[in-house]
Amino acid sequence: MINLEQMDLILEALPDPAFILSRSGKYVAVFGGRDTRYYHDGTGLIGLYISDVIKPEKANWFLEQIDKALESRKLLVEEYELSNRDVKGLDDDGPKDPIWFEGRIQALSFLVDGEEVVLWVASNISERHLLEGKLRELSDTDQLTGLFNRRKLEHDLTLHYESFVRYSLPTSIFIFDLDNLKKINDTKGHLAGDEIIQAVANICRSAIRKADTACRFGGDEFVIAMPNTGLEQAMQLAERLHDRFRQELNRFSVEDTVVTASIGVTTMMPEDRSYEDTLKRADRALYEAKSMGKDRIVPA
Numbered sequence: 001m002i003n004l005e006q007m008d009l010i011l012e013a014l015p016d017p018a019f020i021l022s023r024s025g026k027y028v029a030v031f032g033g034r035d036t037r038y039y040h041d042g043t044g045l046i047g048l049y050i051s052d053v054i055k056p057e058k059a060n061w062f063l064e065q066i067d068k069a070l071e072s073r074k075l076l077v078e079e080y081e082l083s084n085r086d087v088k089g090l091d092d093d094g095p096k097d098p099i100w101f102e103g104r105i106q107a108l109s110f111l112v113d114g115e116e117v118v119l120w121v122a123s124n125i126s127e128r129h130l131l132e133g134k135l136r137e138l139s140d141t142d143q144l145t146g147l148f149n150r151r152k153l154e155h156d157l158t159l160h161y162e163s164f165v166r167y168s169l170p171t172s173i174f175i176f177d178l179d180n181l182k183k184i185n186d187t188k189g190h191l192a193g194d195e196i197i198q199a200v201a202n203i204c205r206s207a208i209r210k211a212d213t214a215c216r217f218g219g220d221e222f223v224i225a226m227p228n229t230g231l232e233q234a235m236q237l238a239e240r241l242h243d244r245f246r247q248e249l250n251r252f253s254v255e256d257t258v259v260t261a262s263i264g265v266t267t268m269m270p271e272d273r274s275y276e277d278t279l280k281r282a283d284r285a286l287y288e289a290k291s292m293g294k295d296r297i298v299p300a
């Protein structure tokens, strides 16, 4: 049998800190989480209230989670970021960078000073969080150019289409395809072609706003999605981009062959049943630009 003294030692040896918190946010007790490579010592918080030590917005979030766990009586699992600078009264020993925590919050079946309480176990998941972020970035990114890939474009367009349906916020789209890349590949080699594709990506990156999604759609085809942008404004941006391609891709010319871009431009319209309809219209405009002799912009 484990005696009370041993129970205390077990609680102190818990790898992750376990807080007992009251409904009003009082730190009633803190156990475990003693390794300063992972955690700051939380014992100085005992007797204080969350709202005394954490800024109001974050403190409110903590209080809401306590409420939720007390109401549901079920295990609540939440991820959050916190640094020792966010919490008054913690000492400097412990990780310097903000920590990502997974909080596991469970209502307890007794009162402390007449108040309901929860057990809040806070596990440091910073490494996992970082890895997840890197994986997300990799799965959204085109390797050659660093632009977004088709998967990310489709994700963003789904959200933009919802905004369009709900709030009539228009999203415009360019779809463009390089002209004559095959000739450069065939005469100067595939690496020269890669360099052109990268140069195009750099131009796109420097021309777009933060909210826009520039994506390599495949091969020598690119798409830019611009939320909150109508057709007229999109046409102006397309002209500007097209001019820059003309100026900056000139240096890759081979004999009389110049790499240019054919661009189809459109915007979401009420008859579009999904973002795919918008993309298809832009693609038809691109096809028209190609068949009219390339190196031009066609709106649809």
Ligand SMILES: Nc1nc2c(ncn2[C@@H]2O[C@H](COP(=O)(O)OP(=O)(O)OP(=O)(O)O)[C@@H](O)[C@H]2O)c(=O)[nH]1
Pocket (backbone or CB within 6 Å): 144, 177, 178, 179, 180, 181, 182, 183, 185, 189, 190, 191, 192, 193, 194, 195, 197, 218, 219, 220, 290, 294
């Ligand atoms: N170097 C390089 N070439 C690529 C890459 N992806 C696609 N291409 C080439 O891009 C060309 C695309 O085909 P097309 O669009 O028919 O070729 P194009 O000469 O641009 O023809 P037009 O669009 O009609 O002007 C093919 O030659 C592909 O091999 C890539 O990642 N690197």
